[in-house]
Amino acid sequence: MQNKDAEVARRWLADQGVSQVRGGWVSDEEPDVVLTANQVAHSWAADVFAEDVEAADQVRLAFGLLDLLDEYWVTYEIRIADDSAEGPLPADVLWDGYRQRLEAERGLGAVAYSLWVDWFEDHTTSDTAFAEVLGSDIDRVVADRSEPLIRRARRVLECSGPVRWGVKEPTYRTALRVPALHCALFRGLLTSFHDLYGDLEPAAALALLDQLDLPANTRHRAELRHVLTAGHRNHYRSAGAWEAAVRSCS
Structure with missing residues (x-):
């Protein structure tokens, strides 16, 4: 198509x-x-x-x-x-267009970027957008685990930081069942903390982080665990917290 x-x-x-x-x-x-x-x-x-x-x-x-x-x-x-x-x-054509390109082997950088800055950062559209590109499909992703669906899930999770925690957490928890998505889930958690509009609940995010099977040398895992353990929700609302975590973990 x-x-x-x-x-x-x-x-x-x-x-x-x-x-x-x-x-x-x-x-x-x-x-x-x-x-x-x-x-x-x-x-x-x-x-x-x-x-x-x-x-x-x-x-x-x-x-x-x-x-x-x-x-x-x-x-x-x-x-x-x-x-x-x-x-x-037309919503069916709009979101099908996004899904197709998120699943394509040839990734279009503009697609994920537009989800992030135009649809996910705007809380009047983020709930619907996230549901359309992944949230409503996550059970099928887990059951099917085809390469196109995994590609789509990975790309969406990585840019999902601005989506409200209550909207994305059920999808995050379901995605835990797919090891191939763990690195993307980590990126989602990391951007949920660092993005200006990022959203997370520290205790719940920490519980998810501790269940991820990540490479031993995953950059910023220790620092993220440090700020979440301390109860910080967002880089910009906790001045100095990330810098303190970097010093503590170095």
Whole structure:
């Protein structure tokens, strides 16, 4: 599906007078100027949602553009369109687009980044977003353990720090049953402490941390255990706590 979406997006860009060349992209208006993927995203991604087609087709086209460019700005325009007066976007198509790309062997960095900063940090959307990309599926991940599902779970857990603890804790506890997810769970706990909008309950997070089977040289495990044992919830709400943990554990 992703290849099909990308080809549709490539044809759409061609209709806008934009084509790919060695080293970047060019437009018919300035054929001698090579554009970066980021420049293409900033100049044309918003136009996808002005197309006179069904909203579902707009979303698929936007994801196809994301497949071509792997630029965060495309996901930003998706989020803006969902929150616009014409929104929300069709939820089934929107979240299926995210799930497909989170499962793909070729990871798109912009996908996880957009979940983190646009959907998970905003508590008006984080509960739904987390449920759609992992929370509602975690039992299937545990039962199936296919590579695509494990990839998706790993990528979501690693950027889940801003999601409210009460929302993500049941998923974290279920994910404990899959050893292949333990390193991603650790990253989730670590960012839950360090992220500006990170959220955790120290005692519950400590209990999870102590059940993770991690490599002996896992960086920051001791420091995280130190701050959680002391009851700290967040790096930014406990000035000096992390630095003290680093000194204590060095």
